[in-house]
Amino acid sequence: MNGTAHTTIGATTGFIVASTFQTTPSMTLFLVGLGGISGLIPDLDIDGILRGKITISHKVMRTTAQLIGILMVFYSFYEGNAKEKWLGIGIGLGMMVIAALIKQKHMLTITGIGVIAGGFSLSETWLMLFGIYILIASFVSHRTYTHSILGVLFFGIIASKLEVSLGIDGVYYTCLAGYISHLIADIKLLPFNKRGIKLFLPISSKEI
Numbered sequence: 001m002n003g004t005a006h007t008t009i010g011a012t013t014g015f016i017v018a019s020t021f022q023t024t025p026s027m028t029l030f031l032v033g034l035g036g037i038s039g040l041i042p043d044l045d046i047d048g049i050l051r052g053k054i055t056i057s058h059k060v061m062r063t064t065a066q067l068i069g070i071l072m073v074f075y076s077f078y079e080g081n082a083k084e085k086w087l088g089i090g091i092g093l094g095m096m097v098i099a100a101l102i103k104q105k106h107m108l109t110i111t112g113i114g115v116i117a118g119g120f121s122l123s124e125t126w127l128m129l130f131g132i133y134i135l136i137a138s139f140v141s142h143r144t145y146t147h148s149i150l151g152v153l154f155f156g157i158i159a160s161k162l163e164v165s166l167g168i169d170g171v172y173y174t175c176l177a178g179y180i181s182h183l184i185a186d187i188k189l190l191p192f193n194k195r196g197i198k199l200f201l202p203i204s205s206k207e208i
Contacts, residue, residue, distance in 0.1 A: 001185045001193065003040055009185055010039020010178035017177060021170040031174045038178025041155065042146045042186075044108065044137040062102045069095035108138035126161035133158060143207075147183055147197035155179050 014035020018028040069092040076088025112135030119128030133154060137146050145151055159175035188196025188207055196207035 003043065006039045006043065006182050006185060007036040008039075009181045011036035013039070013177035013181050014174045017170045017174045020173075023170060027168065027170075030168075031170055034171065035174045035178040038155075038159075038175045039182050041133075041179055042151060042182045043142075044134060045140050045144070045146045046142045062099045065099035065102070066096050069093065069099065106138075108134060112136075112138055124161075124165060126158050126165055129154075129158045129161060143186065143195060143197050145198075145201055147186060148199050148201040150201065152176070152180060152183070 011032045012035070014032040015028065017035070018031040023031065072092030072095065073089050076085050076092060112131050112133075115131030115134055116128050117131075119125070119131055133146075140146065156172075156176050156179075159172045159179075162175065163169075163171035183197055183199070186193060186195075186197050187199075188194075198205050199208050200206070
């Protein structure tokens with residue numbers, strides 16, 4: 001199922017939660033949006049809609065790093081003393097080589113580290129945990145751990161911490177329902193899915 005469908009289903013779960021809690025129109029809109037985002041979260045393990053929104057393009061990052069590397073090489077060559085010159089040139093060339101290897105998936109890893117740092121800086125537990133989630137998603141294969149019961153449990157902890165932080169009833173249920181809706185929509189039992197999800201990792205790698 002594509003990202004638009006997952007967003008729509010997630011947003012619907014947010015609306016149902018909002019109706020259950022009889023929230024105000026503005027809060028209903030907030031929960032609908034939160035449900036839509038939660039419905040996309042499991043797909044952070046691929047180059048999808050949400051990953052593109054939370055990460056900078058790897059092409060932009062690569063070009064920027066390469067330009068900085070080139071400038072460092074030229075500056076070190078003309079301005080540094082003997083030791084500084086070769087060290088600066090080496091670092092500049094190293095940056096250019098590393099930048100050439102950067103791919104979009106690496107950007108998600110960098111984003112995860114940044115979110116963790118932001119969580120520490122703001123003393124927000126949910127943000128630190130979400131950064132860890134993003135970091136894990138950048139390394140696992142598609143439809144594995146982010147699409148498993150472990151993923152649901154971990155995201156449930158994030159959602160509970162977020163609700164406490166915001167002080168808004170319904171946030172936990174919206175996030176959890178949106179996330180679970182994604183997994184249900186991706187199961188192999190549905191006729192439009194050629195692949196399923198490995199719901200019981202690491203105990204079983206069988207797709208359902």
